[in-house]
Amino acid sequence: MANITLDNVSFTYDSSGTVREDSLVLKDINLAINKGEFVCVIGSSGCGKSTLIRLLEGLNFPTLGKIMINDKEVKGPGKDRCVVFQHYSLFRWFTAKENVAFGIKQNKKDLSRKEIEESAVDYLNKVGLENYHDTYPFQMSGGQQQRVVIARALAMDPDILLMDEPFGAVDARTRSTLQDMLLQICENEQKKRTVVFITHDFDEAIFLSTRVIFMQPKKIRDEITVDFGSRRVRADIFRSDDFNRLRNQLMSYFYEDIGEKLDITGASL
Ligand SMILES: Nc1ncnc2c1ncn2[C@@H]1O[C@H](COP(=O)(O)OP(=O)(O)OP(=O)(O)O)[C@@H](O)[C@H]1O
């Protein structure tokens, strides 16, 4: 059974009431994501990726069609979903531990103060911040702050994690460390968490996901299954023929995308 279903979803930010074809930001999107899948969404700037996340989060609603999560239509944000953005959204006046604890408190009202604190510490340790429990965001690097954000999101224990270019603002080395960390945590968890992860990086998409959704403006161009199994080893995957094949396939869509844009301006490749 699909965890998330998009059924003929079209969307416009134009709230005038009349649906004009040229104002659509998403058009006729059909997508089914199963529980436990790690889906990466890739596509050029402005094609509608963040809009898709906003619809899944329940901040906006489809203009046409509907979105179902566990067989219920999305009517607004819910505790079953948590969003991580590119920019580290931490409370400046809270320590790392307090930031994570605050998130847990929002989602798990029945836990005692001690349990909340233990869980916050546990997740900070999982993301490699053993020595930063009592550190404030302004005393941390961007990569460390993003670890706190990820620790908070995981500690809130949502069924669905929505990630909008979460590693877009860190350097290449920190990025690969964060990728390894996220994969390892997801693989080690008992819970089958569904992840929808937006990225501009082909390598990141193939390395992390079980499926890559390639978007072109307003629509899904293709869905590519990635089958590296669990316990992914970076060096093995990046050297593999399968990796190159998938990368070439994504590149071909990327060039197709550029070609379409050039056609519009009358230019040619
Ligand atoms: N709040 C808004 N009101 C009106 N139009 C919007 C709004 N947010 C986004 N758009 C428009 O919707 C389209 C899709 O934007 P979206 O942010 O989903 O793109 P994206 O694929 O996430 O791009 P990027 O890779 O640059 O983040 C763009 O044309 C954008 O200008």
Ligand SMILES: [Mg+2]
């Ligand atoms: Mg975006």
